[in-house]
Amino acid sequence: MTSKISNVDTVKNAESTPDQEQPYKELGLKDDEYARIKEILGRRPTDAELAMYSVMWSEHCSYKSSKVHLKYFGETTTDEMKSKMLAGIGENAGVVDIGDGWAVTFKAESHNHPSYVEPYQGAATGVGGIVRDILAMGARPLAVMDPLRFGKPDAPDTKRVLPGIVAGVGGYGNCLGLPNIGGEVVFDETYQGNPLVNALCVGAMKVEDLHLAHASGAGNKVILYGARTGLDGIGGVSVLASETFDDSAGKRKKLPSVQVGDPFTEKVLIECSLELFEKGIVVGIQDLGGAGLSCATSELASAGDGGMHVWLDRVPLRATGMTPAEILSSESQERMCAVVEPANVEAFMEVCRKWDVIATEIGEVTDGDRLVITFHDEVVVDVPPRTVAHEGPVYNRPIQRPADQDELQANTPDALAKPAEDELLELIKSQAASPNLASKRWVTQQYDRYVRGGTVLAQPSDGGMIRIGEDTHRGVALSTDCNGRYTKLDPYAGAQLALAEAYRNVAATGATPVAVTNCLNFGSPEDPGVMWQFEQAVKGLADGCVELGIPVTGGNVSFYNQTGSTAILPTPVVGVLGVIDDVRRRIPTGIGAEAGETLLLLGETRAEFGGSEWAHVVHGHLGGLPPKVDLQREKLLGEVLVAGSRDGMVSAAHDLSEGGLAQALVETCLIGETGARVFLEGDLFTELFSESAGRVLVAVPRTEEQRFTDMCTARALPWRKVGVVDPESNALEIQTLGSLPLDELREAWEATLPALFD
Template identity: 80%
Template sequence: MSNVDKVDSVEHAASTPDIDQPHRELGLKDDEYARIREILGRRPTEAELAMYSVMWSEHCSYKSSKAHLKYFGETTSDEMRAKMLAGIGENAGVVDIGDGWAVTFKLESHNHPSYVEPYQGAATGVGGIVRDIMAMGARPVAVADPLRFGPAEAPDTARVLPGIVAGVGGYGNCLGLPNIGGEVVFDESYAGNPLVNAMCVGVLKSEDLHLAHASGAGNKIVLFGARTGLDGIGGVSVLASETFDSAEDADSGAGRKKLPSVQVGDPFAEKVLIECCLELYRDGLVVGIQDLGGAGLSCATSELASAGDGGMRVDLDRVPLRAEGMNPAEILSSESQERMCAVVEPSRVDAFMEVCRRWDVTATVIGEVTDGENLEIRWNDELVVDVPPRTVAHEGPVYQRPVERPAEQDLISADNPNTLTRPDSPDELRDTLLRMAASPNLCSREWVTSQYDHYVRGNTVLAQPADGGMLRVDEETGRGIAVSTDCNARYTRLDPYTGAQLALAEAYRNVAVTGASPAAVTNCLNFGSPEDPGVMWQFQQAVRGLADGCRELGIPVTGGNVSFYNSTGAKAILPTPVVGVLGTIDDVTRRIPSGIGGEGGETLLLLGETREEFGGSEWARLVHDHLGGTPPQVDLAREKELAEVLVAGSRDGMIAAAHDLAEGGLAQALVETALIGECGARVVLPEDADPFVWLFAESAGRVLVSVPRSEELRFTDMCSARGLPCTKVGVADAGSQSLDIQDVAEIPLTELREAWEGTLPALFG
């Protein structure tokens, strides 16, 4: 939107009903624009049109996903709901973890901005999710970053990956937040549309929970934090709501006249804002609060008013600006970072301002709660917005998009990977193991994760390369939390329902292998265009799979994010429903590490059942460039039993180390647990085992555990009593510096390390 000299007032809009407005350029369809005129009974002002356009965008309104997301609520039992202090619809989910403590956590996407401007797109993605956590009344304590890129060797991956990683690390490190988890995945489908998902976790006392609502006539609306600028006009709300016509369009803006600038972040300003908010909460100075993220002031004012018990009056000319000549539409649409909006009782405004002054945070009263029904916004004494706030924030269009299972789905399922040529000699198996360990999707992420601070603040007890991250919450009791994010999009492409459940199962399992009990779920559902019936079928199936899976496991979905239009032209990404699982542990000193080690001599046991399952596997992709067949079976009842065994084993001191089996199967788990623990291992597969199947199959529900010999009988008896398959596959050997797989290969750890750790530095420097 360009600056204009004339303010388009409500009175002027009502008296000029026939003047054309550029609603299509703002992303509004003809029928949506007609509905706005029907709601208002007149032509909207320029400022009103801007508000509706950003708030009714796909990113903000969930207009294509609402019809399916309601299934989460339908499948949430009263018992599951009782665990939540806040759930879907709030800035972030909040769960009670005991002893008066609560945890809030959420996943969000910043995909499209990160392709346009990798560093700032990723950095402000972290900043935005952190403010969601702040808005719940919590102190942010950790972040995680599930990332997905095009082929590792592609030129554009070399452009976006270093900037995105630097942005995640730069913002999180400056905030003093440890990065304790995430993923880095490479696939051709992300070449023109990388995925930058960000997760934040916060802790609070249960009684300190804050929600976003503007209640109490006469209460003041205070905007505080950074000044409002032209950066990020429409920002993510526009970028995430349509498909790039081509990679060039996304990069240069060709053919996209309304391409907004990507938001610019200042992590030091956000660091101060965090401490300022926490003091405001401690002093009881806040009635309601909302962060300014996607859609900026349009979102904050309309959502606060919509969730309150009256209306709201805002004087827009009071908003502190950092750019001259901004008009009301631009001020309302700006997504400038590091801003919050609070509702404050009149008698507490002076105290609120004094706290902000101490932290050198700009704060301005921009309006007040009224006893009316509408959101009224004035600019230089002209009424430029007069709207029912719910119509902006919560009553946008809801689409029943066509849903159709693609015909090619049958062809993909029939393309059986078990017919592919396999290695069968020891030399071929050895070469395959090393090739897979060095592949971009299985190699060490140290080049990425070394750019993040894992241990700042001193409460991290597990971080990368552990399967799940773990933090101490209460220093007195040792109570802690664990988190993991996971998704294998190749599985989801083969079967969206099962693929979503496999993502849930792996994140659930990765929390359990730390010794924590899985407690709650968040998600970030990344898909192609909702205007494609095949994509909507994938989305529908994934939502149902995830919701049904959570119901079976007995853990609630507390909230999440939907990211559509992840396509470049007609090419959609693989359906990627990233699942984050939060777990709790009563004493972090009983955490389970991922690497074998210690004195050695521990027994290596494989929990779970190994089957000939290669659909969507990393072996099929790497060796044969194959994606077909069916994904591994998922047995959530077995996953629940497995988690209970791991938690009990941790509590009773029966497990020395544990490592989840996922991509790459047992072979990859052996490589990683040996290298992480810097300990050799002697492996003996069952006599009737097919070495290739046992080493590389990706059957779900499996964990490799290292058990002290003194606890072996007690542990195996516990597994037998629960009907959990438990197979002895070897011993940890501290005196050896090799991985010795009987009748297959003996590979020195130095050779394994060279293969595992050399790939990303060679690609990205």
């Protein structure tokens, strides 16, 4: 009788055919990596083992080029910072205790390359994957955010990828019933062909409901539940994100299929999982994202106290004739893997039947130290799980400061032609209409920002804010930020400026910043100049977090974001989480309609235009140094804003970043639908367009002006009065320059993206 698996490569066959050629290079493995696998196993790998090692040792999954640098986060985290975390780097997502028995988990991930190949599904499954990371911690997902970056806005490829990516983010999140409360949309020619699609999710749970990914307890059962396993996504994000673009063809050297998402299946999976957590019948849990079952089984076994045996032929499939390697490598979405005590298996299955979720017992925890996978009673995988999940290659890539870095910094914007005073009003309007500063309403109107009724603030507010539960007013605020031009000019300072802006945006909502996640997007790690940028950015971010006293709880690294030798701007996106004990005292971004409220500018303004939006838009210039960052000042500014919120002294707040004071005035007036009269002294161009950090524009009721300014003075925070709220004028009036009607400003601000993409 012919064996059911006569064409399947088993361990027994691998032992007897040591010289059989294998396509390890096509799977992304180097010669020395393949040799090391054979050394670990004492034989050549089977096809299934080769597939597991290739995806798990990919750049995306193993962090083999970044590990030596990422450890700096752990080395610099103080005991006080660690005390704020319930789970940190190495878990599916970071978790912090926010008081009253509540914990919040949040994380950002990248889905850049799949979104270039297939914009809608790449972006949609990026959202689905990060949501499952949050769910796997035991939390109910509450909201998502989407930091996005694209090439030149009028480029044909941008017009191909942007609408699909936005539709994918919105389509998946909307169907899940998760509000999208913020993010970014940034354009720069370096992202041409390399769009960045970063996704963040935040969830909440009671502290005692925290779950971690580990398979402990010999005899415990491994249950796969959720969608069936198909051929979609094989070698997807794990391989696709670990190689650069072919500059001659403008395409990937490998084009594995991109995962296909089904948000309705995921919605049911979420509710099913939350009921399983509530009933206390899960020992450990792991979502299936990049690398699929290869990741879930090896990581669960590696983090446990024993081994694991998996019966691969039990996995529910949606394609016929799938090989063990394909089943293990599939990145089909909406799947979870749980470890359950035998006595609770039936209760587990009963919950899954209630939600009509497919659940199958595919393995069990063993008392050995091996991950053994069989297929129709034949062993196709027999490996030490840690060698797959956690002991992959580690590279100390060459690092070299780029030869042109000094020249770049020496090319300051000082010699650029500055506008005459009578041209400033027109510049304010044209800057507001530039793609990076224009309203992103065309994007955000495709997202449901208020579903479930917990949203307190959402884009275009400085930070998103959401109430964490129906029976509490406690909430969290989030912001993601990064200016890649700043990081290009000085990676260390640029990463700190990203941290400072996200921190400032959260504080401007009235929330206290408490934790950080990151999504570090860079070019090829095989380029010594890129690795210098990466090393500097990691150190800048880690050192900045120490100075602010808030920990990095986790994050993501995305390399190979480049076409040929042209890398993207180094883009270390930083997400900051803040906590507010009562969302009813949140600070809005737009000024209100109470006449006579005072507009105060907090912080100091200097002539800082390196990497500025003005230099970029008007002159196409990038050079010099970015604005100086003073993290102690940022911390003080945050404390003042939180105090102003708590004591009812601040009615609106808007941070100053790209576009400077001019853009902040435009946005705070348009968002609040209220006019203002502004009076400035000195060099009006610098006052309006400088991008000095550590500044916030606040509106203060007249009854609170003295108390608020006394507090600023007592704490040595620079402040000055720059205007008053004037709802009667329906214009932004700048003394000595003239008046800009709000209707005219709104048309300029809101028309750009619809004109480009409708």
